């Protein structure tokens with residue numbers, strides 16, 4: 001097929017799918033603003049735009065965002081935990097191309113470009129607010145992983161796995177023996193080349209306030225804003241009082257170095273002791289954990305509403321491309337729910353990698369639509385690039401533009417996570433994944449996966465999204481075919497980036 005025919009077919013397909021005219025000359029149109037919103041550890045069932053969401057979940061502002069555009073009920077991240085997933089999301093590549101061990105800390109190589117770098121080169125003004133996490137080189141300004149060193153003009157947030165929601169001041173950091181533990185982190189936020197202390201305020205609100213301010217300031221130029229909330233990641237119980245009241249659950253005291261007792265291997269007085277205590281089931285039990293989680297999520301949803309209102313007020317709502325995604329599946333030990341999927345964060349079961357996702361762009365994307373194909377977080381970079389008019393010439397990008405090709409029936413998706421792996425092709429998924437509870441036993445909200453060994457399991461996800469019926473023994477040829485596909489992909493691509 002020659003190029004012009006291909007282009008004509010593609011243009012018609014886009015016009016049909018997204019209700020826009022194929023005749024329009026994109027170069028004469030104003031480039032869209034781009035807002036990438038990332039939530040943290042949000043469960044598949046904890047996103048009310050999806051059918052069959054948990055009945056106790058109400059996220060009306062996420063519904064408003066989703067109804068203005070397209071939802072993706074089969075959206076995957078490239079890893080079941082924060083850091084590698086975010087590496088894939090930011091680069092459009094499977095992070096195990098360069099991190100062959102498929103670890104918690106892939107980092108960001110100098111040669112791998114990020115979305116922010118592409119957009120900055122194209123003339124966008126860029127900012128990141130919230131969490132920055134590549135699993136390595138935390139808390140440092142002088143590394144590739146720091147947002148100012150991979151395409152962002154501005155950064156306000158934290159470079160760590162997690163941050164306290166309430167304790168964001170210099171004063172508390174001074175009194176804490178371990179403000180920069182690997183996971184446990186509190187104190188002032190990193191702001192460009194220095195720190196910004198917040199003696200008061202709740203982190204989800206702070207990030208939104210700063211994002212709204214950014215939108216107002218940059219309203220006259222195309223901007224790329226990444227708003228990466230740490231909600232709904234633990235420490236999940238830290239929620240403003242009005243939400244605790246709504247979900248009828250008691251407040252738990254904030255960390256105080258003078259009164260913190262020892263916990264596990266963590267010394268008395270340490271923030272690590274507080275963090276560990278409340279990231280495991282025990283100090284908080286299942287039923288209350290779910291309430292804290294729902295309260296935390298409700299606050300996040302209200303904040304999403306605030307940023308949507310701000311875009312509308314500035315007249316930017318029509319021509320802003322918003323991508324919303326969770327960085328991995330819900331963590332049952334923090335009260336998330338992934339039903340009807342199996343398992344959750346930390347594993348390659350569907351509950352670990354299939355996540356809430358929606359795209360809104362009223363000027364281009366048809367409202368109220370659903371993409372029924374299976375897509376990946378690596379698709380976000382090519383999608384945003386296309387919207388911004390950026391041509392990608394890098395042959396090792398694993399994603400594709402979701403606004404040009406809504407189908408996903410014949411592509412191969414691959415996952416590598418420690419000694420586990422998975423592939424998806426059509427309705428089929430082959431994986432050797434095992435059980436992984438993370439930091440504790442499965443909660444009442446955990447749907448127990450069917451196996452805890454590393455043998456190969458085959459599922460037809462169209463008929464069996466919960467991965468209950470292992471077809472491996474019945475279909476050895478399909479197992480072989482998918483195993484070969486995985487092996488071939490690895491031999492052709494690992495180490496190339």
Ligand SMILES: [Ca+2]
Pocket residue numbers: 040041081082233327328
């Ligand atoms: Ca996460």
